Amino acid sequence: MSNAEPRPENIGDLDFFTRQIMAPNGFAFMWVYKPLCPACGKARLKKPKKTAKFYACEACKKEFEKPEYNKLLAYNIEYTCPACGKKGLIHGEWEKPGTKTSKVMVKFECEHCGEKNTIYRMSKLKKKKKK
Ligand SMILES: [Zn+2]
Numbered sequence: 569m570s571n572a573e574p575r576p577e578n579i580g581d582l583d584f585f586t587r588q589i590m591a592p593n594g595f596a597f598m599w600v601y602k603p604l605c606p607a608c609g610k611a612r613l614k615k616p617k618k619t620a621k622f623y624a625c626e627a628c629k630k631e632f633e634k635p636e637y638n639k640l641l642a643y644n645i646e647y648t649c650p651a652c653g654k655k656g657l658i659h660g661e662w663e664k665p666g667t668k669t670s671k672v673m674v675k676f677e678c679e680h681c682g683e684k685n686t687i688y689r690m691s692k693l694k695k696k697k698k699k
Pocket residue numbers: 605606607608609610611625626627628629630
């Protein structure tokens with residue numbers, strides 16, 4: 569059972585995503601949406617400028633500090649478990665790593681066999697060119 573959010577159509581709606589191999593033969597696709605505004609629910613929270621220290625709703629213009637924003641983040645992971653080979657899709661609250669140097673992005677248990685899997689920050693992300 570899963571209440572995961574739909575696969576992303578627009579990378580711009582995402583706070584974070586990664587696709588990676590979980591050795592030896594597992595696979596994971598993780599995506600985290602920029603959260604919907606808790607005040608109006610009409611738009612996602614985004615930084616008004618790249619350098620901004622806060623996030624704002626594009627609909628109601630309410631502003632949120634980074635800690636508030638981070639509390640709203642939730643991960644979705646579509647995976648093939650490297651231990652049992654089964655596929656799964658899970659959803660949960662995401663504790664965003666506090667520093668850019670932290671390598672572990674999230675740990676999760678396979679819903680079939682309970683294997684503890686880890687998703688890492690990739691050293692080089694191939695960014696899709698949009699626009
Ligand atoms: Zn709003």
